[in-house]
Amino acid sequence: MIGCSGKKHAIVFQSDFGLKDGAVSAMKGVALSVDDELQLYDLTHEIPAYDRWEAAYRLYQVAAFWPAGTVFVSVVDPGVGTKRRSIVMKSKTGHYFVTPDNGTLTLIAENMGIDAIREIDETKNRRTASDNSYTFHGRDVYAYTAARLASGIISFEEVGKQLPDSLVRIPYQKPVFEKDSIKGTIPVLDVQYGNVWTNIHDSLFKKLHIQYGDKVDVKILHKDTVIFKNTVPYVETFGKVEEGAELGYINSLMNFSLAINMGSFSETYHVKSGNEWKIVIRKPI
Amino acid sequence: MIGCSGKKHAIVFQSDFGLKDGAVSAMKGVALSVDDELQLYDLTHEIPAYDRWEAAYRLYQVAAFWPAGTVFVSVVDPGVGTKRRSIVMKSKTGHYFVTPDNGTLTLIAENMGIDAIREIDETKNRRTASDNSYTFHGRDVYAYTAARLASGIISFEEVGKQLPDSLVRIPYQKPVFEKDSIKGTIPVLDVQYGNVWTNIHDSLFKKLHIQYGDKVDVKILHKDTVIFKNTVPYVETFGKVEEGAELGYINSLMNFSLAINMGSFSETYHVKSGNEWKIVIRKPI
Amino acid sequence: MIGCSGKKHAIVFQSDFGLKDGAVSAMKGVALSVDDELQLYDLTHEIPAYDRWEAAYRLYQVAAFWPAGTVFVSVVDPGVGTKRRSIVMKSKTGHYFVTPDNGTLTLIAENMGIDAIREIDETKNRRTASDNSYTFHGRDVYAYTAARLASGIISFEEVGKQLPDSLVRIPYQKPVFEKDSIKGTIPVLDVQYGNVWTNIHDSLFKKLHIQYGDKVDVKILHKDTVIFKNTVPYVETFGKVEEGAELGYINSLMNFSLAINMGSFSETYHVKSGNEWKIVIRKPI
Numbered sequence: 099m100i101g102c103s104g105k106k107h108a109i110v111f112q113s114d115f116g117l118k119d120g121a122v123s124a125m126k127g128v129a130l131s132v133d134d135e136l137q138l139y140d141l142t143h144e145i146p147a148y149d150r151w152e153a154a155y156r157l158y159q160v161a162a163f164w165p166a167g168t169v170f171v172s173v174v175d176p177g178v179g180t181k182r183r184s185i186v187m188k189s190k191t192g193h194y195f196v197t198p199d200n201g202t203l204t205l206i207a208e209n210m211g212i213d214a215i216r217e218i219d220e221t222k223n224r225r226t227a228s229d230n231s232y233t234f235h236g237r238d239v240y241a242y243t244a245a246r247l248a249s250g251i252i253s254f255e256e257v258g259k260q261l262p263d264s265l266v267r268i269p270y271q272k273p274v275f276e277k278d279s280i281k282g283t284i285p286v287l288d289v290q291y292g293n294v295w296t297n298i299h300d301s302l303f304k305k306l307h308i309q310y311g312d313k314v315d316v317k318i319l320h321k322d323t324v325i326f327k328n329t330v331p332y333v334e335t336f337g338k339v340e341e342g343a344e345l346g347y348i349n350s351l352m353n354f355s356l357a358i359n360m361g362s363f364s365e366t367y368h369v370k371s372g373n374e375w376k377i378v379i380r381k382p383i
Numbered sequence: 384m385i386g387c388s389g390k391k392h393a394i395v396f397q398s399d400f401g402l403k404d405g406a407v408s409a410m411k412g413v414a415l416s417v418d419d420e421l422q423l424y425d426l427t428h429e430i431p432a433y434d435r436w437e438a439a440y441r442l443y444q445v446a447a448f449w450p451a452g453t454v455f456v457s458v459v460d461p462g463v464g465t466k467r468r469s470i471v472m473k474s475k476t477g478h479y480f481v482t483p484d485n486g487t488l489t490l491i492a493e494n495m496g497i498d499a500i501r502e503i504d505e506t507k508n509r510r511t512a513s514d515n516s517y518t519f520h521g522r523d524v525y526a527y528t529a530a531r532l533a534s535g536i537i538s539f540e541e542v543g544k545q546l547p548d549s550l551v552r553i554p555y556q557k558p559v560f561e562k563d564s565i566k567g568t569i570p571v572l573d574v575q576y577g578n579v580w581t582n583i584h585d586s587l588f589k590k591l592h593i594q595y596g597d598k599v600d601v602k603i604l605h606k607d608t609v610i611f612k613n614t615v616p617y618v619e620t621f622g623k624v625e626e627g628a629e630l631g632y633i634n635s636l637m638n639f640s641l642a643i644n645m646g647s648f649s650e651t652y653h654v655k656s657g658n659e660w661k662i663v664i665r666k667p668i
Numbered sequence: 669m670i671g672c673s674g675k676k677h678a679i680v681f682q683s684d685f686g687l688k689d690g691a692v693s694a695m696k697g698v699a700l701s702v703d704d705e706l707q708l709y710d711l712t713h714e715i716p717a718y719d720r721w722e723a724a725y726r727l728y729q730v731a732a733f734w735p736a737g738t739v740f741v742s743v744v745d746p747g748v749g750t751k752r753r754s755i756v757m758k759s760k761t762g763h764y765f766v767t768p769d770n771g772t773l774t775l776i777a778e779n780m781g782i783d784a785i786r787e788i789d790e791t792k793n794r795r796t797a798s799d800n801s802y803t804f805h806g807r808d809v810y811a812y813t814a815a816r817l818a819s820g821i822i823s824f825e826e827v828g829k830q831l832p833d834s835l836v837r838i839p840y841q842k843p844v845f846e847k848d849s850i851k852g853t854i855p856v857l858d859v860q861y862g863n864v865w866t867n868i869h870d871s872l873f874k875k876l877h878i879q880y881g882d883k884v885d886v887k888i889l890h891k892d893t894v895i896f897k898n899t900v901p902y903v904e905t906f907g908k909v910e911e912g913a914e915l916g917y918i919n920s921l922m923n924f925s926l927a928i929n930m931g932s933f934s935e936t937y938h939v940k941s942g943n944e945w946k947i948v949i950r951k952p953i
């Protein structure tokens with residue numbers, strides 16, 4: 099109960115369902131039917147259809163800012179109804195993730211650590227009378243199980259049998275420091291503003307000994323083709339350069355990023371994201 | 384009060400307002416001004432402008448998954464400010480629907496049954512000092528009345544006088560079983576993925592005696608023109624066929640549907656939805 | 669606590685972040701980490717990127733419909749990380765607004781009045797360990813401070829030092845009554861339906877002595893070019909004219925507006941919004 103004799107953990111939903119139909123609302127109705135005192139929130143429902151990598155990235159972007167105990171439900175599930183496993187992962191930080199085991203937890207597992215993984219026992223943790231529905235496990239299994247877990251109706255142990263700590267992982271190129279430069283990738287764009295986010299963390303970037311106000315050499319490649327090559331100022335934030343000027347900065351996840359102040363770097367230079375996109379940065383000579 | 388001396392029913396909002404301006408938020412503010420312990424949720428606000436049929440379909444898609452007592456507010460209201468009635472329908476399942484009486488309840492009334500319908504008495508159930516505003520009854524009448532009903536300030540009887548169980552209904556073609564085939568329509572698309580949903584329920588489909596793994600003959604017509612004709616496998620779920628292959632399946636509302644695994648059936652074959660779209664299915668000879 | 673020993677004020681979030689990534693959810697997670705009994709709502713997150721005027725307008729459209737005590741967080745912040753001030757304004761109506769001081773409060777300050785303005789003291793009111801993040805004050809400062817204020821952890825006085833009642837204001841043309849006509853502007857469109865909203869309030873419009881059913885002469889100019897000129901009926905609501913016909917009416921904010929019944933005035937006549945768009949109306953001779 100809220101504010102009286104205990105409290106319920108929040109549930110945060112993510113999917114590739116979009117918001118034009120009733121799929122997200124059906125999941126929330128199922129959760130509230132389990133326990134009408136639950137608090138239901140959203141991460142995003144605009145993950146591109148079937149894009150497990152972006153689902154993984156958005157969880158990484160957001161989960162750490164929610165309290166321990168929060169239950170995340172992520173439903174990007176091209177394999178719905180097939181033999182892929184349905185799991186709940188508890189991270190070392192105490193967050194829960196309810197999802198098909200299809201790579202969605204790749205980055206969360208790395209960043210938060212795995213406390214334990216359990217396979218959802220659908221003989222117990224499945225919406226009543228949903229056995230002959232094969233295409234909406236988000237509603238029939240994941241929202242239902244998450245609600246029972248968040249409300250305390252079942253414990254984490256009662257989700258189902260424990261699995262080895264081996265998840266399906268999406269392979270990706272990790273950043274590398276070599277001589278005087280760092281090679282990384284562009285895992286995702288800051289889509290709303292056109293900023294280009296890399297996977298080069300500030301702790302690695304520091305090895306280049308570049309200070310605010312210094313310059314940084316940047317080269318962006320798609321496969322082996324150079325798409326962008328220039329030297330840009332490294333600054334704290336957008337407003338430190340003129341409108342329309344390029345900049346390098348550390349983004350809100352503490353990763354090196356590129357932007358144009360009041361403009362769109364990704365549109366201007368036709369830069370996209372994914373494993374085929376590489377970036378090399380170094381201190382100018 | 385939540386969790387102490389009783390509980391409030393949830394309110395679920397639907398509209399064609401979109402999310403770019405403040406209209407949805409104004410409705411929620413009015414509801415919370417009535418009672419700040421209410422729980423406010425959304426179905427969708429992306430109903431195409433003035434599309435009462437899609438509003439009706441989304442309520443049908445979602446309402447049964449919410450607990451009895453939930454109050455739905457649906458505002459797709461091309462006749463706002465004219466003489467169309469403003470009503471609250473209680474279904475036999477114990478759900479409430481607050482809406483203009485313009486066809487929005489066509490499918491809910493059929494599927495959940497009508498317990499009673501009451502006309503909103505605007506002399507009592509209207510936001511104070513809103514009498515000279517004629518274009519936003521969603522805010523001034525529907526959200527306000529729904530909040531009073533969900534919080535228990537008024538009973539269902541206090542909404543206004545009871546009406547006969549005669550709603551404005553949108554006419555549509557029901558599915559028909561003839562000889563060895565079923566004719567139905569395409570009431571709506573699964574817009575996010577491009578799947579094609581029909582109004583042929585599994586209970587009717589079973590009369591064709593088609594088993595999982597069998598084939599099904601499918602013909603789709605727009606008015607009298609054949610748009611698609613093929614024989615497709617009938618399977619439990621998308622992943623039972625190769626990527627890019629067509630399939631027939633029973634969707635999450637237990638209606639026969641068509642899809643392309645990891646693709647868009649509706650885009651590939653230019654299939655849309657509405658009363659002009661017919662589908663005929665049968666067991667292959 | 670909710671429903672037991674007191675209550676928490678709601679927080680309503682607005683931004684130009686869109687809903688495709690995790691930025692909005694990260695803000696809500698921070699707020700719930702401060703106090704997991706807070707109620708979190710949205711105004712809109714589809715403000716066009718960097719558009720402080722539209723942010724100002726949406727607050728004006730919505731805030732008055734929420735209860736006194738509601739805490740609004742508005743993050744349209746092209747100057748993030750630079751020297752622009754971060755403030756909380758308390759209006760004379762008892763609503764709170766947490767935002768960069770960049771013009772976002774222009775219309776709220778006029779319409780609700782300023783009770784007091786305080787500058788956020790980031791030495792106290794900033795998320796722990798966020799000091800080296802410069803580009804997401806919505807998460808690190810605004811959501812955090814709003815949550816502490818809404819939950820009662822800090823009082824309004826503890827936000828930081830009081831400032832003079834001088835905000836950054838966005839200049840705009842106020843409506844003028846001259847002889848027999850009123851000149852105004854088109855501050856915003858009713859984007860979902862294509863209606864054209866003006867800043868001519870009903871209380872000013874009444875000076876033209878035009879009654880429902882009368883006609884009104886309308887001229888719309890972009891800079892000095894006449895874009896639309898016609899005489900239209902002045903009616904209570906859309907349905908009072910034929911489908912496809914033009915009308916003048918008083919909108920849900922009690923301002924004079926133009927529409928096409930079941931159509932889009934702004935698309936049909938290529939009318940947009942902003943300070944370069946002027947409108948002149950008068951009673952026909």
